[in-house]
Amino acid sequence: MTGSPASPSFRLAYVPGVTPGKWVRIWQERLPDVRLELVAVSAAEASDVLRAGDADAALVRLPVDRTVFSVIPLYTETTVVVVPKDHVVTAADEVVAEDLADDIVLHPLDDVLDWERPPGQPAFERPASTEDAVELVAAGIGLLVVPQSLARLHHRKDLTYRTLVDAPRSDVALAWPEEATTDLVEDFIGIVRGRTVNSTRGRAQAPAEARPERKRAEPKGGARKPAAGRSAGRGARGGAGGSGGSGGSTGKGARRGKPRRRS
Template identity: 55%
Template sequence: MTFRILLVPGVNPDRWLRVWAERLRDVPVELVHASPDEAVPLLRSGGADVALVRLPAAGDDLSTMPLYTESTVVVVPKDHVFSVVEEIDAADLDDELLVVPLDDQLHWADAPGTRFAGDPVPTTADAVELVAAGVGVLVLPQSLGRLHQRRGLVARVVRDAPGSAVGLAWVTDRYDDLTEEFIGIVRGRTATSSRGRGAPAPEPTPPTPRGKGSGGSATGKGTSGKAATGRKSSAKGSATPRTRKPRPR
């Protein structure tokens, strides 16, 4: 039995996989890679148990859990004016030519600048090639910027641009114990939590002993009570002897 996790480009599950390996050593993980357009259909068809995707993931049959929102970056040639700063404002893109690939994951409908009017650009990788050739700039989620990093290009954060939300998705009707376990790991649930098959069973608490025998050792009344005080022995054994008067002869 394996647990299959579908990933879209740019998403890194390493920190969760390490925890999974510690808690569920008998259940290996299989990573399934898919393009953003293929991810949800593949999840629905049973190609994966859960998916780390960019939100929203449409469909009434799916359950989703937002995880984090990525910053947006602009990728430009190394000699571009943006390369001398760490961050820019969205308004700084007004005079730029924007290359928007068909697999765009930012979906920034009102992005400033002028859109590239040449032939359609099929993929983000193709858009990066155009930017490297000096044709326009590319805005995309930060993790995709790292994924496509190459010599001669730099990425700078666009402060007030919309971010890209990443979340966990699964088919609601196929929710099971392993899915719950992974959700718990992603949420930071500890191994000792009562939920999830990876949690160890709690150790039974020994019952509190009751009765006279145990009460003596616990409270000091049984063993160290009357016998310890010497009252009983002094009453009969160790009392001062009485002096008898001599009888008259």
């Protein structure tokens, strides 16, 4: 937890394209006395910011070092190709990599997709950033494949995008240093997981002696009575005494003798 004990705060880093607004609003409703500070970082910087203690947690793009950070995957983004509005691929709602084979596809240095080989024809140089690559697309120099949130972040009126169905996708997750799982981190985990305000999951549970014990429900009318058939059977066997005798018990438990053959 950053800040002093007198004025606690929680610092949340987030990478481009990720919008933490919904979770921030819930935090402010539940923890109005704890200031939440947002720290915008690049995808490449997020891990270093957490290691340095400059943020308590971060909304990152995977992968990250799982030996250092605890991770909760949140969602997977659709991948799209950003094109000029008059490009031929806009005739379809979805495209495949083969549809881009004759186009120059820009591959910025801050690309967050795990490509073996990007589709299309490579440009002479890799743009320094996704923002620079978008400008090149607008200039008619090539196309750009990115997670959908980045296409929205860098939206331009002269550009549009289409879903690229056979491209790698970007996974967004909440990450924090494993050795720094504070109560405030647990509070934020509860928010992103959709837990209710009264949920105690993740926080220290009350000691066993402090929890009320459950009383076992008793059947109506007091103690349970033995089944009628079972008690009758026992009584019948006891009354017969093994002599087959008089008294002629007809209880369910009584055994009838084999009838004698008439001569």
